[in-house]
Amino acid sequence: MRIRATVAAVSGALALSALAVPAAQAADSTAAQRADVAKIRQAADAASGRAAAEEGKPYALNVTFSNFKIAKAIKVGTTNHVAATVTYTLTHGEDVNIAAADFITDPYIYKGSFTSPDNRLYGNKKAKCTAASATTATCKGTIDVYPGAHELINTDAGTWKAAAEATAFNGQDPEGETFDITKVGYKRQDGLGTTLMQRFSKLTVNASPEPVKKGKTITITGKLSRANWDRGTYNGYVEQPVNLQFRKKNSSTYTTVKTIKTNATGGLKTTVKATEDGYFRYTFAGTTTTPAANATGDFVDVQ
Template identity: 30%
Template sequence: MLQRIRVAAVALAVGAGALALAPAASAAAGAKAPVISDVDISPGPPIVVFDNPVTATFSFTTKDAGKAELQLKAPGDVSVGTPVALTPSPHGSETKWTGTKSFDAKDAGKWSFLAIAHGDKDESSTRGTFEVRKALDTKIVDFDATPDLVSKGDLIRVSGRLLANGQGYGGQSVTITFREKGTDAFRHVTTATTRDSGWFATKVRADATGWWRAEFAGNKFARSSVSDTDRVDVRFRNRDSRIVGFDAYPEPVNKGDRLTFTGVLQASGWDPLPGERVSIFFKAGGSDRWEYVTSDVTGRNGRFLATATAVESGWWRAVFRGDHGVNGSVSDADWVTVNQPTPPPAAKSDSRLIKFNAYPEPVKRGHYLRFKGKLQIDDAGTWEGYGAKVRLYFKPKGSTHWQYVKTVWSTDSGKLYTKVKAWKSGTWKMVFRGDADFYGDTSRTDYVSVKR
């Protein structure tokens, strides 16, 4: 607040004594009253003291003043205060006055100041207060990373509490860091913000065994701090597996003939899983018991192929019992009808797969691609629709190998329809392998582009 004090027989009592200000001598005609600005303090209050004293600079400007003074009063000080030496910097009718004062931790509290500008006949003053603070001591307590044992890629919860001078310190950013076993340095992972109570918590993904901790970098008012470390052990999760494209054929089959079993074993990814044994099991119609029949070891493309003699109708499936680091899996079951031997049939007739079409073209990746066609057989010179099992195959762009996709049944009128999701560009076809009465046939091929 800016105020002027006219020096006209004014007395200021201090303690037991008194300071009298005598009337000033007559000023020269036209003398101007001094003007004083607000006091600027740098660094701006509050002045926070960490380990070393902090020197604050006080400055103000006067106009039409011959001299100036600055007094600082410490917390609880009942005296008039301590004068601060000022250095003037004249600029025309204005003068900038600058002084410094050093503060340390013992000076914490609310200070007051009084700045006075002395003119030829008047005085002007401004006063105010500022605060000196001791830096807050912080501590991160109750830090915890849980659970202590997880599988690779699992989420863990890290939590703790940030205290400042023993109280919860809210609204502060805490960094979560991690040091992997076998290394020396902690690396930044994520950050969390403390609640009003000082508590913080967040979830992070654990990919390796090592130590977790929380770090507070400090701020203008508080010191930095680091929590204790907490170790989390990470074990490698077993990969899942699956058997795709399992097929038992031919269907139907005569008793005593050979059945062939094919499929592909894959591990999560889904990459081929070579060098693993896949067993073939059979469950007769009306039975609840699966019985082991034969097995094969997968090749480099994960494919297996086994054969067995057809004895009776029933279900077939492939079983992978798992291996070190890989979980086991079971294929879908495939029913095969076994017919009793009959006299040699008459010569087989031809069949044909016509009107095969894959659409839409092109198709967006991950959207359904639809297929239609028609299966017909030659019945005494007339082509008629035929209901039978037809297989859908796919050859990716750039590949020379056809991949089995799925099996569909044609209606009694021979119509075929199915759909699958499209992931890669390539060529499609349908195959009827034939049966006891009719030769097999392959449809025309249809190339479909897959767009992202």
């Protein structure tokens, strides 16, 4: 679930609540609660810097977050839904009822600044918390990514920061006529960790001719491509170093033969002399924006 900077700029709590929940999750049973949280979040943002007692602002909920754990990297292709598990500890005051049906806490990640992010990603459902003591709980949620719904653009690849939030509605209904936002508690906290959002990569290899006479030339081609979130396709990753590796027929270990770079379309091509039966593959170490990849070894029969 995303919130882009363009969405955050929309004026009016109702407008934000409508855009904060993607169509793919519109039928989710917690969609209404998520829209309500979006309203509280917007009110808290709009009221930042004002006096705490000013009308129209939720009060500061007595909670903190710690022990935030998320995968070091989230690898996202062009169509498939990706869910990254997140766990964290929620510490709260005795006056905060985390078991209440209208208490909601979520982990999220964001790109850019905390107060004005370029993009934010949440989970489909609120995190589930289990009390560990009277004032602490262990919570588990997800970050759900739908690249096919244009939740990401290519410039989103790289480091994202982690945060969490909690909202206690305390029986207040944002759609009700008597709704009093000052009776709603809200807290969010950043600086909880980081993760890499990466454009999923693919790597191929083909060694020919097969079979080949010993001492003759083997031509090894391939291609390194990665997800293009702007277009929803895979495109060549250009000017990237890739290792050509060889594994003897009865061995389980690959050794590097040489390193070459991908061309202007992500293509790979090099030659070696045939010496013995074995498998050739290309391997890519990865970058901050793109995960490592190994091609499936291609067997060459040397006669």
